[in-house]
């Protein structure tokens with residue numbers, strides 16, 4: 001069980017390394033938080049529990065990024081190789097920032113709000129230095 005992990009970004013990232021997308025849910029009012037938080041913004045309760053997200057949702061906003069942060073440049077994205085970052089609203093409700101794969105970054109106008117997406121986990125590095133990035137791709 002995942003029950004013992006603190007409701008922090010560190011725990012969230014550890015779950016990502018296990019290919020799990022986890023949110024925190026307020027046991028008092030049911031509000032979902034992604035990334036997780038230890039205190040409910042809605043009712044101020046501190047009684048949180050981990051819940052696994054199914055990893056399906058829809059694109060609600062996006063940006064095609066031309067000059068990204070260093071770690072993206074190291075992956076080969078630059079002025080000629082753009083990538084897409086967006087906000088995905090999950091079926092469970094919360095929205096999350098993620099990289100959006102499989103979209104035509106050369107024709108951003110063709111990227112459609114509302115596109116159904118499913119989660120995928122991009123792992124970089126091994127062992128202690130392993131880091132997993134959250135990404136979504138088109139379903140089907």
Ligand SMILES: [Zn+2]
Nearest residue numbers: 026029040043
């Ligand atoms: Zn609450």
